[in-house]
Structures are given as C-alpha cells and as structure tokens.
Amino acid sequence: MKLKEILKNDYVKTALLLLIIVISVFAFWFGLRAALATEYPLCGVASGSMIPTLQVGDLIIVQGVKPTEITAAPAHEGDIIVFFNPRKGFRDPNDLIVHRAVDKFYDEGEGKWYFTTQGDANSGPDPREVPEDYLVGKVVFFRIPIVGFITFLMRTPAAILVVLPPLILLVIDWIPFFKERDESDVRARMPQMIVCKYCGARNKVDQTRCVNCGALLI
Numbered sequence: 001m002k003l004k005e006i007l008k009n010d011y012v013k014t015a016l017l018l019l020i021i022v023i024s025v026f027a028f029w030f031g032l033r034a035a036l037a038t039e040y041p042l043c044g045v046a047s048g049s050m051i052p053t054l055q056v057g058d059l060i061i062v063q064g065v066k067p068t069e070i071t072a073a074p075a076h077e078g079d080i081i082v083f084f085n086p087r088k089g090f091r092d093p094n095d096l097i098v099h100r101a102v103d104k105f106y107d108e109g110e111g112k113w114y115f116t117t118q119g120d121a122n123s124g125p126d127p128r129e130v131p132e133d134y135l136v137g138k139v140v141f142f143r144i145p146i147v148g149f150i151t152f153l154m155r156t157p158a159a160i161l162v163v164l165p166p167l168i169l170l171v172i173d174w175i176p177f178f179k180e181r182d183e184s185d186v187r188a189r190m191p192q193m194i195v196c197k198y199c200g201a202r203n204k205v206d207q208t209r210c211v212n213c214g215a216l217l218i
Contacts, residue, residue: 038064038137043082044148045098049119050080054098058143059151067113067132072101076120080139083117086128096136099126 032041045058053076054060062082072078078101084091102125103116114129193202194217201212208217 036061036063036137036140038062040082040093040096040136042151043096043098043136044151045143046096047119049121050098050100051121053080053120054143055145057146057148059145059148060098060139060143061141062137063140064137067104067115067135070101070104070115070135070138072104072115074102076100078102081115081117081130082136082139083115083130084134084136086130086134091134097126098139 033039035041041062043060043062045054045056045060048056060080060082070079070081080098080100082096082098084093085095085097088095097117099117099119101115102118104113106113110131113132115132115135116125116129118125192205194205194207195202196210196213196215196217198215199210199213201210203210203217209215210217
C-alpha cells in the first residue's frame with residue numbers, strides 16, 4: 001500500500017490528528033511550567049474554604065516565587081498560595097491546598113521560611129505551618145469557573161496517561177460514525193434519479209420519457 005493511500009485512511013488521519021493534539025498539550029503544559037517556574041502552574045480549587053474569593057472547581061494560575069516575595073497579612077490582604085498538605089509529611093500532588101498566607105517567620109535553626117495559612121471562609125488559621133519546601137507557588141490569576149475540575153485528573157504524568165487513552169479511543173471510534181452520518185445526509189439531499197436502460201442517461205423520477213433518447217422510463 002502506497003503512502004498516499006495510507007494517509008487517506010480515516011483512522012490514520014484521526015491518529016495523526018490526535019498525535020499532534022497530544023504533543024501540543026504536552027508542549028503547552030511543560031512550556032507553562034517553565035514560564036511560571038512551578039511544577040503545577042494550573043490548579044483547581046477542591047474545597048469551599050476560600051469562599052467567596054474562590055469557588056469549588058475554579059481554575060487558578062500559579063507562579064513559582066521565592067518565600068521572601070510572598071506577602072503574609074491577615075484580613076484578606078495576604079497572598080493566596082498553593083502548597084502541599086504539611087500534615088502528610090511528604091509532598092503529595094493529589095493533596096494541594098489553596099489558602100491565604102496570613103503570617104510567616106524565618107527559622108534560623110532550619111534555615112527556611114514557614115507560613116501560617118488560613119482559608120477565607122475559615123474562622124481560624126490552619127493547624128500546621130507550611131515550610132517553604134512545601135510551597136508550590138502564588139496565585140497570580142483567578143478565576144475560571146468549573147474548568148478547575150479537569151486539573152484534578154491531570155496533576156501527574158501517570159494520571160495523564162490514564163485519562164488520555166480512553167479519550168483517544170472514544171474519538172477514534174466516533175470518527176466512522178460521523179463520516180457515515182455525513183454520507184447519509186449527502187445521499188438524502190441528492191435528488192433521486194432514474195437511469196435509462198437504453199442510453200444510460202439520468203432522469204428525474206417524475207419524468208416518463210428519457211431526456212436523452214426519448215424512451216419510456218416506466
């Protein structure tokens with residue numbers, strides 16, 4: 001089979017299109033990570049602890065910053081930051097918290113900054129301080145409603161590999177369906193014709209004689 005014939009195949013066209021889309025998504029994701037200097041530049045709000053500032057499902061854009069560049073202040077004036085849950089004792093990408101920095105201090109013994117955080121909807125600060133190595137970044141743009149739910153499934157490369165194949169298979173399976181439907185629509189829009197058995201000319205169904213040779217069609 002020649003290359004041109006292979007490229008004309010609908011499945012091959014679909015596979016190439018999906019390959020381009022996947023490469024583009026990964027290029028965009030890693031480019032965004034590099035531009036914003038953080039591993040998780042796009043995050044979703046998972047709880048209502050930041051209401052009314054942020055709603056559940058909001059998409060937020062996060063930028064990696066130095067601890068000294070974060071403003072910590074009470075009364076809704078501090079920066080909103082994203083960080084790994086410090087209570088777990090390790091940086092779990094599936095447990096990111098979006099809260100406001102209300103205070104910070106430098107521990108000279110450990111040589112790093114700690115942040116006191118609090119949700120805008122909460123009555124008091126979080127029970128544990130956040131060390132600077134648990135910091136993901138500062139929220140620089142918010143908010144895009146609902147879209148944040150998608151990020152819950154795309155936080156790790158493994159999760160991306162789990163989500164993408166079913167979507168790709170679904171699209172590939174649907175392509176023939178849409179093509180068949182389009183071809184059916186085209187056939188339905190075409191006027192019905194009668195072919196003359198004597199000369200082969202095509203005639204409209206409401207004609208009794210052939211427009212070419214005059215023979216009876218009925």
